[in-house]
Amino acid sequence: MRLGADLALTRGALDLEACFEVAAGETVALVGPNGAGKTTCLWALAGLLRVDRGRIALGERVLDSGPGGAFVPPEARGVGLVFQDHLLFAHLDARDNVAYGPRSRGVARREARARATQWLARVGLDASLHAARPAQLSGGQAQRVALARALAAEPALLLLDEPLAAVDASARLALRRELRAHLATFAGPRVLVAHDLTDALALADRLLVLEGGRLVQSGTARELVGKPRSRYVADLVGVNCLEGRAHDHHVQVGAAELTVATGLAGDVLITFHPRAVSLYSARPSGSPRNVWRAPVVAVEPLVDRARVELGGALPLVAEVTPASVAELRLAPGVEVWAAVKATELVVSER
Amino acid sequence: MRRLATLLCATLFVGCGPSRPPRAALVFASASLGDAFEELAAEFARAHPGERVEVHAAGTPQLVLQLREGARADLFASADEASMERVVALGRAAEAPRAFATNRLALLVAAGNPEHVRGLSDLARADLRVLLCGPEVPAGRYARAALARADVVARSASDEPSVRAVVSKVALGEADVGVAYVTDARPELGLVELGAAENVVARYTLAVLDGGDAPATAADFRDFVVSERGREVLARHRFGGAP
Amino acid sequence: MTPRRPLPAALAAAALVAALLFALPLAGLVARAPWPRLGAELARAEVRDALLLSLRCSLGAALLSLVLGLPLALWLAEGTSRLRALVRVLVTLPMVLPPVVGGVALLLAFGRQGLVGAPLAHAFGGALPFTTAGVVVAEAYVAMPFFVLTLEAGLRALDPRYAQAAASLGARPWRVLRTVTLPLVAPSLVAGLVAAWARALGEFGATITFAGSLRGETRTLPLAVYAALETSPDAAIALSLVLVAVAALVLFLLRRQWFPGGAR
Structure with missing residues (x-):
């Protein structure tokens, strides 16, 4: 069953317009800066908000078609929702939390509890904790219960709002792997909101990037890294991204000009990997066409390399070896020569 | 610290300071005397400048x-002798109580007497909502005495x-008959007088009190109430003369 | 925690005066109480009548507050109408008004000649004033605001996403209310209910104005205290002690809800 969403709604300062599809068995992550509309989008899918315009459909079933049209309320949608802070019912124990969905659909108490026990076992919650109140559970345990609770209601669509945000870093790695495995067993479309790119990359097959209420890019992790279409996405995936105006093989970026291998005209984005930037203490001789002088703003050592942030007319990041850092005496304030080959610059129209 | 002390003193002064101008006497009067005594007080002020x-x-x-x-009142005017006796027994009266008026019970009904109430015996009717004062109130005591004598339940x-509560509830239409005094007649209400045989006479007494702030004014007011002028005012409010 | 410095002497003295203002009336009541005859005073028929009537009416008022106040609190907390601010003022009014004024207003509305009382009396052949039901209404009028405002605060403090989570699990609105919202606000609900009950138990002004004072029917404990004050002060003091004891017990039981952090 396929999720088709073409939704538009205004809520406070947010003006959201997004159109996307999610196939059965596919996991899509909504990523974007704060206030971009990720959670609002999720709520509209869950039926907690009505769309102003557009249409949300699950298979043949129309869930929302705007004012005056069809609207299936959340309790009748069959949508599983996992919140970042779990929102387990404090007055019910873990098993009754999971049994809540089946009970709401008219399953007898005994049967609902039996199913809940199975689900809790499936998500790996120790049997000794089935009768525990939410307050007694760790973040990871609560996360498992929340997932079991959503799945026990046998939804047709699974929505997760930053499912790993409330889990501490030490448990995160294992839980991420676990969650991925559980998601794989769910047959319907899955949509998750992720603030953390690593979560999104690890859990999702495809990323949807929302910025200012608009879908700016959709694609696999590889597609995004290879061709980020906005500064936000570039920052997210760690590549350099410059906005400029192209005329033939030259792109004007602010006061600077870069030579590129592709001939284009108009507004363009130039992206390139930090490794493509070379640093020198003196002006290099040879082929590179793009050479300029820039001050070092910051040096951030990583395990096997260092990220060097450059200021000046072309603010960007270079990645060099630790040996280069020592050799060039790279430190904030030091002036260096930077060079990028034209063939390394990926130019795309905006 | 000094400011706090000043503030405290100011508070106490506001709380305890004279809320009446000096030499104003405080008169405690039974509720049935309210209107008549307000008028007497006004006339008294005209007759006694200052x-x-x-x-x-x-x-x-x-x-x-x-x-x-321990209320610091200067004069007490009571609708019955029993209440006055209690005040005397408390040692608050500065003088022997003096009878100054009488009153008679009457039945208050809605204007035009729609329920055709004639006398005490109507108070036994099940279709009427009857209102009396409690037995601790003089009007309630008088009413119960009259009913007992007339053998009406x-x-x-x-x-x-x-x-006053009886009067206002009849006026609001919450009761069909209220037992009050002839002095409670109101233009917007009907009044059924009771025959002498089934009525009782309420004796009103007054006495200057000990421990008031203006005993001299209180004595002057007492004299004014029992004077010819005072009697006229009371009679206008339908009180009877002292026995 | 850093050690607290003692209050300046002047403030401490003022605080002591304030504390005494509350302690002394209670001490007066205890000192004047007819302790040897207390049992006999409380066993008197009119005392028993007043006590039973008070319990019945105050519980009735609490129940009425629950049945009518709960929907009102939900609407105030979760509704979107612009009228809410106005209604909240209306609900708060009885807490600020002198209860006697409330009683008069009730008469003008529900009395035999009242705005809605007249047609009701015409239709059902009876009116509320001077009836036990009238006592319940008068007490509920004064007491329900405590329940509504306490519960509304509790509902506002509750994360609305709990109800949304329940809905996403397939629960219809009634079931969400019953199985999630109300259990989660249970502390506020209970605190509000007990506050309303205690206020109803102590209600005087609206009751005597609207429902009158008749032994066994409308003369509740506070009214009995008032009636007995002049004629039998001992009975009045004994009745007052009962009210003080009940109020103290309620405050003790609810100290966690009402004085969070202070109940050490």
């Missing part, structure tokens, strides 16, 4: 209670705390 009384009219039991607990919807 002297003034302030009338506090309320249910008699409440006044007795306040006097028992009446069921009061409530034991009201003062005769």
